[in-house]
Amino acid sequence: MSEGLESDGLKRDQQALVPVQDHVLPFADAPSIVRAHQKDSYFESVLRDKVQGAVQVLTGQRFIHTHPDEITVAAKALYVGLTTVLGSRTLGEEYTDLMYVTRDGKRIPKLLRRLGFLASYSIIPYVITRILRRLLPVDEGEGASSKKNWFQSLSYSKILDTLLNVHLALFYFNGAYYDLAKRIFGLRYAFGHRVDKEEQLSRGGYELLGGLIFTQIAFKAIKHFSESFQNDRTRKSNTEVSDNITGVPPSVPSNDIDLSNPKLLKFIPDFSRNCMLCLSPMTNPSCAPCGHLFCWNCISDWSRDHPECPLCRQALTEQSILPLR
Amino acid sequence: MATKRLMKEYNSIQKALSDTQEYENIVSLEPTGDLFSWCGVIRGPSNSPFQAGTWKIKIEVPQNYPIAPPKMKFVNKLCHPNVNFQTGEICLDILQNQWTPAWTLLTTMSAILLLLQDPEPTSPLNIDISNLLKSGDIKAYNGLIRFYTHKYAIDSV
Ligand SMILES: [Zn+2]
Ligand SMILES: [Zn+2]
Numbered sequence: 427m428s429e430g431l432e433s434d435g436l437k438r439d440q441q442a443l444v445p446v447q448d449h450v451l452p453f454a455d456a457p458s459i460v461r462a463h464q465k466d467s468y469f470e471s472v473l474r475d476k477v478q479g480a481v482q483v484l485t486g487q488r489f490i491h492t493h494p495d496e497i498t499v500a501a502k503a504l505y506v507g508l509t510t511v512l513g514s515r516t517l518g519e520e521y522t523d524l525m526y527v528t529r530d531g532k533r534i535p536k537l538l539r540r541l542g543f544l545a546s547y548s549i550i551p552y553v554i555t556r557i558l559r560r561l562l563p564v565d566e567g568e569g570a571s572s573k574k575n576w577f578q579s580l581s582y583s584k585i586l587d588t589l590l591n592v593h594l595a596l597f598y599f600n601g602a603y604y605d606l607a608k609r610i611f612g613l614r615y616a617f618g619h620r621v622d623k624e625e626q627l628s629r630g631g632y633e634l635l636g637g638l639i640f641t642q643i644a645f646k647a648i649k650h651f652s653e654s655f656q657n658d659r660t661r662k663s664n665t666e667v668s669d670n671i672t673g674v675p676p677s678v679p680s681n682d683i684d685l686s687n688p689k690l691l692k693f694i695p696d697f698s699r700n701c702m703l704c705l706s707p708m709t710n711p712s713c714a715p716c717g718h719l720f721c722w723n724c725i726s727d728w729s730r731d732h733p734e735c736p737l738c739r740q741a742l743t744e745q746s747i748l749p750l751r
Numbered sequence: 752m753a754t755k756r757l758m759k760e761y762n763s764i765q766k767a768l769s770d771t772q773e774y775e776n777i778v779s780l781e782p783t784g785d786l787f788s789w790c791g792v793i794r795g796p797s798n799s800p801f802q803a804g805t806w807k808i809k810i811e812v813p814q815n816y817p818i819a820p821p822k823m824k825f826v827n828k829l830c831h832p833n834v835n836f837q838t839g840e841i842c843l844d845i846l847q848n849q850w851t852p853a854w855t856l857l858t859t860m861s862a863i864l865l866l867l868q869d870p871e872p873t874s875p876l877n878i879d880i881s882n883l884l885k886s887g888d889i890k891a892y893n894g895l896i897r898f899y900t901h902k903y904a905i906d907s908v
Contacts, residue, residue, distance in 0.1 A: 703817060703852045704752050705759035724752060728818050728852065736851040 450531045454615035456601035456632045458522040462615075463604055465518030466505070474501035486745025488726075495552060502548035510613075511540050523619055529612040539611045546607040588646070591639050598636030683751070684709050691750060694719070702737065703728060712749045716740040722749055753816045757786040760855050767857060776864050778805060780857060787812045791823075791860050795904070799868050800896035801829075804904030808863065809839075810856060820850035821859065827907045830899035832870040832881035841866070842876045 478497050482490050490497070509516040515525060526535050593606050603609035683690055685699045686707035694711065701708040703724035710722035718737045720728075728736055729744045764780050767773075778792040789810035795801025807826035813819040823846060825839035833842040843866055845854055854862070875881030883892040 704756045706755060727752070727815070731818065732851075737853055739851070 451525075451527060451616035451618070452621045453527075453531055454522075454524050454601070454617050456598060456604075458524060458617070459597075459601065459604045459615055460632075462516070462518035462522045462524050465521045466516050467518075469517050470502060470505050473505050474498055477501045477504065486743075487748050488744070491749070499548050499552045503544060506544045506547055511537070511544050513537075513540075519615075523617060524615045525618050526613045527616040529614055531614065531616055535611070535613050539613065543607050543611045543613055546610060547605060550607075588643060591643055595636040595639035595643075598632035598639070601631070682709050683711065685711060710749055712747045714740070714742050715746045716742070719750075722747070753812065753814055754786060756817055757782075757812060760857070761786065764857050774857065774861060777857070777860050780860060787814070787816075789821075789856060791856075793860065793864055795900060796864065796868055800893040801867050801900055801904075804829075804900035805907055806904055807907070808860065812856075817852035817854075820846050820854075821856060822846070823859065823863065828899060828903040830877065830880055830896050831867060832872050832875045832877055832884055833866060835876040840876060842871070842874050 474497060477500055478490055481497060505516070510526070519525065527533065528535055590606065593609065596602075597604050602614055608614070684707065685691065685694065691711065698719060699707050701719070701721045701724050703720050708719065708721045711719050712722040712725055713719055714725065714735045716735045716738050718735050725747055726744050729742050729747065733742055734740060735742045761782060768777060768780065776794045776796055778794055780791040781789065783790045789812065791808040791810060793806050793808065795804040806829055808823050809826050811822040813821070823841055825834055825841065828836060829839070830836060834840065841863060843862060845859065845862055870884060872881050872884045880892065880895060883895065
C-alpha cells in the first residue's frame with residue numbers, strides 16, 4: 427500500500443494548514459463523510475483479504491474458517507493504525523479532502539485520542555460482543571425465567587441496534603460523527619479546503635433520512651411496549667401450563683456435509699465417497715495435498731501424530747488439509 | 752470413530768472370509784465380548800513347515816483405532832524368527848511404525864500369514880530359529896518349526 431508516500435504529502439499539508447489557526451476550517455458535510463467512509467470500507471476489505479492470505483499461509487485453511495471475526499478486527503486495526511494513528515489520512519479521507527479536527531474544530535486531535543479511536547473502532551466492539559454473548563442468553567424466545575419485565579426482555583443486540591440507529595440519525599441531521607467511536611473521542615471531520623456557498627448547496631443533506639430513522643425507532647418502541655404489555659397478561663394466565671412443560675432441547679442445525687446424501691458434492695464419484703479411515707460415507711470431506719479425501723475429523727486426528735497421508739504416505743500437515751465445500 | 756469403523760469391519764469380515772480364496776488360511780476372526788477385543792485363528796500355509804498347525808491370535812483394539820494400530824499376539828506357541836516364543840509378541844512393521852489406517856483387522860491378519868512364509872531375520876524376536884535361517888540351514892530351520900508346530904499347534908484351537 428502507499429501510505430508511506432501519502433503521509434509525506436500529508437505532513438506538508440498539515441504544515442501548510444496549521445498556521446491557519448485564527449480562522450477555523452469548515453466542518454465537513456455528511457455526504458462527503460459518507461463518501462470517504464465508503465472508500466475506506468472498500469480499502470479495508472481489500473486489506474482484510476491480504477491479511478487473510480497471509481494468515482492462511484501461516485496457520486492453514488481451518489483457522490480462516492473458524493476466526494473470521496478476529497481477522498476482520500486485525501485488518502481494521504492495521505488500516506487505522508497505519509493511517510489515522512500515524513497522523514496521515516486514510517485513502518477515503520484523501521478522496522474527499524477531509525481531515526480530523528477536535529470538537530471545536532480549532533486543533534488537530536492528539537495521538538492519545540487517535541489511539542483511543544483505533545481501540546474503540548476495532549478491538550473494543552469485538553471484546554464487548556464476546557463478553558456480552560457469554561453473559562446474556564442468546565435466545566429471545568420464552569426463556570427459563572418467565573417473569574421477565576419489559577426491560578429484561580430487551581436483548582443486547584436490540585439495545586445496540588437502537589443506539590446505533592439514533593447515532594446514525596443524529597449524523598444525518600448535523601453531519602458531525604459517522605462512527606460512534608469518533609463521536610466518543612471527538613474526532614470530527616473538517617474540509618482541508620475552503621467551501622463556497624454554491625458547493626455546499628449543491629451537495630444537499632441527509633436530513634430526510636435522519637427523520638425516517640427516528641420515525642422507525644419510535645414505531646419500534648411503541649410496538650415493543652404494547653407487545654410486552656400483552657405478554658404480561660397472557661403470561662399470568664399461562665404460568666401453570668408453562669411450568670409443566672419440560673424443556674425440549676432445540677435441534678441444532680449442523681453445517682456438516684454428509685456424503686451419505688447423494689445430492690451433496692456430486693462431483694465425487696460413488697466409489698470414492700467412503701472415508702478409508704472410518705469406512706463410512708465422508709462427513710466434511712477434506713483433501714490432503716496428495717489429493718486423497720477423508721472426513722475432516724478423521725484426517726485431522728490422524729495428522730496430529732502422523733505427518734503423512736495414510737494412503738500414499740506423502741507429506742501431510744494439519745494446516746495443509748483443505749475442507750471441500 | 753473407532754466403534755463405527757469396527758462395526759463396519761465386523762460386517763464385512765464374515766462375508767470376506769466365506770466368499771474369497773484370498774483369506775483361505777484365516778479360519779475365523781471375531782470379537783470376543785465388545786468390539787475392542789477380538790480373537791483370530793489362522794491355519795499354517797500348506798507349502799510351509801507350519802502346515803497343519805492352527806494358531807490363535809489375541810487382538811486388542813485401542814480406543815483411538817484406526818489412528819493407532821491394533822495389538823496382536825499369538826496365544827499358543829509359534830516358532831518363527833519374528834515372533835517371541837514365550838510371549839507370542841509379533842515383530843511386524845505395520846503393527847508398529849508402518850501402520851496406516853488403510854489396513855484393517857482382516858488385512859493385518861493376512862500380513863501375519865505372509866510373515867510366516869517370509870520371515871525377516873534382521874529383526875528377530877527368536878534368536879535361535881533366526882540364526883538357523885541366517886546360517887542357511889533350511890533343513891534344520893524347517894525341522895525345528897515342524898517340531899514345535901506339532902508340539903503346540905495341532906488340535907490347539
Ligand atoms: Zn472418516
Ligand atoms: Zn495420499
